[in-house]
Amino acid sequence: MAAADPSPPIQVRKAKPQDLAVVVALDAAVTGVKKPDYWRDRLRQFAGRDPERLFLVAEAEGQVVGFILGEIRAWEFGSPPSGWIFAINVAKGARLDGVGTRLFEAICAHFTAAGVDRVRTMIAKDDPLVMRFFRSQGMVAGPFIELEKVLP
Amino acid sequence: MKLQTATRLALYAVMALSREPERQFSTAELAERFDVSEHHLAKVLRTLGRAELVEAVRGAGGGFRFSANPKRVTLLEVIALFEDITSPPGPKEPGVRTHEGKALGAVLAEIDDVARATLGSITLATLHRSATRR
Ligand SMILES: CC(C)(COP(=O)(O)OP(=O)(O)OC[C@H]1O[C@@H](n2cnc3c(N)ncnc32)[C@H](O)[C@@H]1OP(=O)(O)O)[C@@H](O)C(=O)NCCC(=O)NCCS
16 A cells, blocks of 8 residues: 655745735635735734734645734733734644644744743634644643623 | 542543553453442443443453544543533423522533533543643
8 A cells, every 4th residue: 555645844934925815715714704904914913023923824835724823912910921822724635734733833932932931822612623722732721711791 | 520430430541541552451450540340440441332432352361442543532522421511400400490590500501611612622632641741
């Protein structure tokens, strides 16, 4: 039996304005909505010179197959700043091959280099896939609980 | 949170077996490790076998072996074989339809929701890794 094709090597790099179309498509594949204006703003804010904000993409054979974005956040509740992940997304055809892990590790390395000692995120309770992924990276419940109220 | 003994034993058993998937474990060995009767453990292993999480290996030196994918089996799946930790009280439970019952029910449902999401997001592989990290 022939061995399975080895996966192409993954490169993680900072996002560029030219990545907009792929990012919009990757997001739309998950959310069902194309939001070019939103992602253009995010690329401008997170892939620019601000050292506290990060927008990284993963490339396989020259194709962008995933992205992650986050920032270093000062916490309002008297705790020291920490890394915060806003979103992670890997193309359906490239999943379960370590791309998400590479993106997570890359953003964490930036956070560590910037001097923060932990990373946080918020996940929908009814999204087991994303929750399993972050758990597999060693994330556990943190000291905060999110509360909300429906306004009249 | 308190789990029934059978549930906890089942979790211990799948953890032990999935940690060394090549190896066979006898009921006696597992019973000794977790300090319970072989009879109790055998019952638990039968349930796990029916769910295809473990398989009995026949013959001399036979025992049980893990037979599922530890990266895909969550704690919630194992727990659900033995008890329903997050079911709301049935409509016939005393008091549930009262103002008090509804108010308390909403809080308990909130907690159940988090418990379900948490247990459903932790796979055996993740659990093994977290024990190594500590
Ligand atoms: C979550 C996501 C980023 C994971 O990316 P990925 O490249 O597949 O992740 P990896 O291959 O690095 O997987 C790492 C670990 O995550 C867990 N995991 C990932 N997908 C899983 C699945 N389908 N079932 C169970 N566990 C899974 C596993 O533990 C896996 O480790 P393993 O490969 O050793 O089994 C990807 O599935 C995705 O983009 N999903 C949609 C994201 C989304 O909805 N984003 C918008 C909100 S932020």
